[in-house]
Amino acid sequence: MLFGAYPYSVNSNVQPLKASDPTSFGGWKILGRLGEGGYSTIFLGEKKKQLAAIKMIRKELMSNTQVYERFVTEINNIEKLSHPGIAKFIEDDLATDVPFIAVEYIEGKTLEQKVIDEGPLSETEWLEYLEEVASALDYCHSKKITHKDVSPGNIILSKDGPKLIDFGISHRVDDPRVTQGDETVGTPAYMSPEHWAGLATNAMDIFSLGSTFIFAATGQPAFSGEINSQIQFSSSYLDPNFGEMTKTQKNLLTPLLYKKTEDRPSLSELISTINMIKETKGIGAYGRYLKRSEKKLIDKPRYSKRTRLPSKSLALGVALGLLSVVLFVYFISNSRNIETSSPEVVASPINSSTPLARTPSASPTSEPLSTYSPASANSVVKANLDKTRDAYYAGDYKSALKFALLAAAEGDAHGTYDVAMVYEKLNKPDLAITWYQKAIKLGYGDAFLNLGHLYIDQKKDAEGVAVLEAGVLRNHTGSMNSLAFYLESKGNIDRAKALYLQASKLGNAMSMYNYGFLMEEEGNKPEAKKWYLKSLDAGYTDAATAVGFLFEQEADWVNAKKYYEISAAAQDPYGMYNLAIALGNHFNDKGPRPCELLNKALSSKDLESDLKKDILSAIAKGCSSTSSSSIVNKSPSATPVLNSEKFTVSPPMASNVVTTAIFGRIFLDSLNYWRVILTNSKSETVPPITGVQFRLLGYPDAGWMGVPYKLKVEPSNGSVYAEVDDMMFSILFKNNPYCPEFRAVREENGKIVKIWEKTKPECATNYTP
Structure with a gap:
């Protein structure tokens, strides 16, 4: 629960006051602490024999204008409400040094605590509570107020029935002060797909009500996941977990949990149906909402590449080659200096091994730390490096080793690194380790990266981390990125975040992407979008899909299409798939391009199985009037058609x-x-x-x-x-x-x-x- 006006069960022990806590204010005697919300402290107070839960903004947040506006919004909303199913407003004072709001103190457990302590509700009790909470929500909506955080922890079960509490993030539909930037605040396990997308509507309360009462009936959340992104994916695309609910319970809740807001019933329809059931008259007209329910409870995801796993890949000339592609796609101004022509060697190593990340593209920002310059290498070294490259890509690793050793014999850092790469390809890890260590001594930065990876691949995590830490000390951004990803996978998010940010400030495009990913994980989508765009500007084209996906979640299809176009132009199958779906479903493109994109995406190498299934499904549904086989088995054109x-x-x-x-x-x-x-x-x-x-x-x-x-x-x-x-x-x-x-x-x-x-x-x- 976040920003709770009353976030803890009041029958739990009241905590003693801290030395810095007030003992009285505004005529209220402070008896103890009830807990803390996202920006406030909640006290138990007494005034004229009346108990109240008193919420105060914490002093350190008094200068935060967003917090203050949230507090004022909460006051304005709750003072308008008068309903037996809602905690009553008592008073507020915004003129004091520390503004506060006092609301009715309610004795009883939260719905969450009751289910945890006593197990799922009986169907009779469940129906009573569902009707009363739905009635309270319906009343809020009639006052143009969306609660936005309906969950088992925000329902107190008093002797007079359930009471809806915590209007700390409630939203008035006509309030211009509440921006979309903070619309994803809520209790993740009960949030609707549109809530995750940052859209505030009354329908989100209906979805959350359904999720809440699945928990009340089963003791399990409707949508599960270990991290927020997994929960978001489940609630946005997968069936809810109905567990062992009765047929009546499932029939009532199923329509509340439809993915599209327009498919859900109104609360008044739900309430009238509950009354019919109590009178043993069945569900009546409500039954129409159950038609094709299996299709309305799921949705097909657009891909944002957030689930793609890293792989080491060979990327000759990463710094130069991929940067060229990026410049090509974005038409960045070109260098026009007249130079004297001379043979050149690609400055990056044979394999700038892909830093661990969520996409298998190599980082365009991985650079050697040494003072080594191909321009300063003698002609023999240059010739041997060229021969190493040619043999390597021809699969002739023995010859590649021969020429790399000749370059290394001249004391060349690049050649030394290439020897290690070839030994790794020849499945001789001990020799590869020795030569990576030599390259490190010569100051070749990417050797830290590949040696760290090699140790970790061999399950020698401690050695691998030590090598990457050494790279970090040398300001090697690829090492920072890889170490951050490793630490993130082990749950050390704070250090990972710091390393991503450090590498990002030094220009590592992949770290910018990964830092943006963590910001999105934390629900900070504006910050995520900012870093994705920085990553894209720095040359990491995979970020285009992530940016497009964020715009799609905001229903900004023009910008979503713009970034999917960039991703598709970079031959990314995720971008091609998302673009095809967007063109077909949202831009009503009846031409050949959506199907061309799908077929091209299908021809991509190393296509992930889930994406392949969705591409085949889309082709079958949208690209053939007879059967999918004629399209699915059709080979894409050998020569790419530029559009x-x-x-x-x-x-x-x-x-x-x-x-x-x-x-x-x-x-x-x-x-x-x-x-x-x-x-x-x-x-x-x-x-x-x-x-x-x-x-x-x-x-x-x-x-x-x-x-x-x-x-x-x-x-x-x-x-x-x-x-x-x-x-x-x-x-x-x-x-x-x-x-x-x-x-x-x-x-x-x-x-x-x-x-x-x-x-x-x-x-x-x-x-x-």
Whole structure:
């Protein structure tokens, strides 16, 4: 119970006052403590032979305007209520140094305590209590007040019948001061799906009433889970646990627990049906609410990736490659500095092993701590690192080991790390440990990460944690993130949160995501959204699904679609599935795109079984008029079809666009960079381009899209070219064939004013020089 005006059973022992507690105020003699709520202390007071539960804001929270407004809202709401099933308002005083409210002191156990002590209620007693509590709630709703925390702990069983208490988080439907940011406060086991989504309606009280009286009938919660996210998932998508309830009890409560608010009956209908049952007349018209109940008690989840587990994955060039994809998707401004061209080695190791997280993507922020720079390595080292990479990805691990050892023999930290990676691949963990330790001595940061993981994989948790702690001391953000995830899994949430935040402030995008996840777990959705967006801006595209899911919970489908589009563009099957469902169900998209998205999601590698089942179900229901087999068994197109909705296409053209030909044919060099030739020699003027764009050959209607690039100079003749990393294409389109064509543009005031026309690249078979 949170923010309770009367949160503890009054027949429990009254606690003695503390030295700092008042002994009297406002004419009330303070007899003892009843307990504490979320922002208040509750005392037992006496005045003119009348007992009252007196609630005072704690002094340290007096300057908190949100707390004060909540307190005023509670007073305004409860003083309007006069009903035999509601604790009576006595008085309040907001003019004192410490504002207070006095309400009726009620003798008796809470419903929760009675069931715990004595077991489930008899059906006769259960019906009486259900009718009386429903009547009290119906009265509140007639006064435009939503209680928002109906639960067994907020119902006192007095000698005169049940009394509804605790209006500390109640909500007046026309009160503009109560924002959605704090609408998820409540007792988790009894909260409705819309309550979890931050939406305050009278229907949430009806759902909570049903959950409360399942507990009263069975002694078990309707929706269970060890943590809030599990309870939220259960109440939002799964059947309630009816246990061994009688048919009458189940018939009455089933409609109250429908997932959609519009499917639930009114409280007046419930009350009249209870009276009919008492008169042995059956449930009458109430029976219509039981039609298709099995479908109304469950719902299909949209995916937010919060249940995805980590896996170690090979990610060559994580820092460069994934950042390129992110820049590609978001069209971040590109570097335009002219550099002298030279062979380069990817700065990140062969395997920047995925820091433990909820998604299997590698972190784009994992960096070595050493002063090692590929640019400073000699040509022999560079050549051996390239050969190591090529052999590794060809599956030739013996050759990869040979070349990595040659690089390591030169004292190269990267090569030393690669030796450890290859030994791990060859299933020689002892040798891998030795070489990771050598890489650590050379200052290679990611070695902390992989060595810690390797120890933990071997069930040597103490050694693994010690290594990760050492990485934390060296300010290695990947180690911070992994240690935080490990500690979170062991229940040390406070330390995990501190580490995630520390790594986030140092720029680790995955930690930003994980910190946002914990904020969402705690019910702080605005803070969660803030960190998810920071993670997305920092390059962690998996965060797009999480942001979209939060917007979906707020019923903001425009923004939900926006972020699902980003996720789908990054080839995330969760984003593709959520986007397809949103387009089909909420944007009434009757075109082929929802089904194309579902089929593409289905073709993703390592698809989780639950998601696969839901994709197949959606395909069967929405993508075939005859049977699902024709769709399910249909192979997705070998070449990805680009849809302009997935990306932001190029700006509108000005009317006076000048078109000029690019000099020479575009080609892919030996370092896997596309060269878009702009000049033929150093004597020619470099065109004043502001962007490079691409589209896939064979899809001329897909639209031109911006791509990251660098301007470089060819030392042999001084010619200038735009260099585009092929890594993004290989990641985005994976094993599918692709052939990008390019053009250069100049933009002014958001419009293209000049185009340097594409020439088809070497992969185009119909090109004639």
